[in-house]
Amino acid sequence: MHTTSVSSASLITLQDDSSVEGIPVDESTALLSNVDQNVVEGQVSKPVKMTPIPKLQLATICLVRLLEPIGFTQLFPYINEMVVNLNMIDDPSKVGFISGLVESVFAIFQLISIYHWAKISDVVGRRPIVLLGAIGMGLMTFLFGFSRNLTYMLITRSIHGFFAGNIAVVHSVLGELSDPTNQAVILPIYALCWPLGVIIGPMLGGTFSNPADKFPLLDVPLLRQYPYAMPCLASAAFSAFGATLAYFLMEETLPSKAKQAPKPSKKAKSYGSVPFPPTAASLSARELFAIPFLQSLIVSGFALSFISAAFDAIFVLFAYTPIEVGGLAFSASQIGYSLSIAGCLSCFIQLFITPILLRRFSCAKMYHVCMSFWFLPFVVLPFLNLILRNGRDESGEILPHARAMVWSGIILVMLVCRLTCLAYSFSMVLAKEGAPNPSSLGATNGLVQMSMSLARTFSPAFSSSTFAASIDSNILGGHLWVMVLAGIACLGSLASARIVNESSAKKY
Known part of the structure; x- marks a missing residue:
């Protein structure tokens, strides 16, 4: 989506591919916020034809995008149980800290690699980096299932995070496959991948953990010895399929490496917020961070990732914790079903709500709205x-009406959470708009994703530790964690407000 500077001294005509042709505008004319607007100052514009969607390429990159959320979330339903059953700790109160540490090392190594993968892809191309990441994630997920001690868990999880650093490259492929005329269709489809992964991952973890106890046909010595290998094997199978499909079907999208790269125009084109010729070199991290719009997007992206990662960690720990000490006492299967509900809600939102929002509203404003409700x-x-504390009979059993109310509450919580997570979709659009030139798209996505990974490095451990400290010390009735994390969410909303201001400044 391009922007045009307007002066009071002259009339101009919008001429780039995403604008309405031949319609004079001045300072009193509202700038076009999307390609569907076709009436300006009482004149009817020429309809803008949507660029054809590369269906096969989109399907391939969507499958590759599924691999990270599946591998990342499949351990959520059983990680606390795994830490206890494998005797990795002496004090049960440390379960939250250990599980948070296992989740955090993934983000630490993703943080280390993410910008470097993005910069390398700006040189060698997107395809080899995407393939390498898919293969590495699958192998490390498989090996994680054979963990017998904490050190082994941390090593495999760390290398998994290192290969998952290719996420910025996957985002760059999407940016090169889409343009302002078709992104309202392509982005919601792509954004479905995370919620679908959040459905599939926890379902694999909750269903196939301890398979020897659940399925008579799987009651074999290997799965008795490694009760968490089965969900990891199933997750790795997705990675193997995704890597195979990408190898045979995925085409290179980096303009300088693509087989049918378009010939560069002699005229300078506007890409994002700054005019650059199509052949402009990739900017360094320092130069990109000096752009005010990108600076605001990077900072608010950090806040968004911190809050969402904190909720993921807190919810699993809260659901696993006994009722008497402030939790829900859910089993691994129930936790998996809860997370899958969230994924189903995300799918509905992405299919039926996101396209409408992308067409009708400013991405910057919707980004801020989402952040404001976290x-x-x-x-x-x-x-x-x-509800559960007051919904038990004399024998301690949960009454049916109380259980129904709790599950209704979980659906409500997950609905709000998934709506606020739409900020990730809007962030992808804003990152593409903020990239100063095509050669810097990978690096721009790398910086934004790096800030998000930085937040995930310590958010799970911080939130889990805050939860444990609140319970142990009974601070605010064991609810100090609510005050801390809700407060951080409010600070994140303040950070996202800068995006709206910078976006408005860009337009005028």
């Missing part, structure tokens, strides 16, 4: 525990 899920969770 405090709600944290505030609602303690009430679910209160």
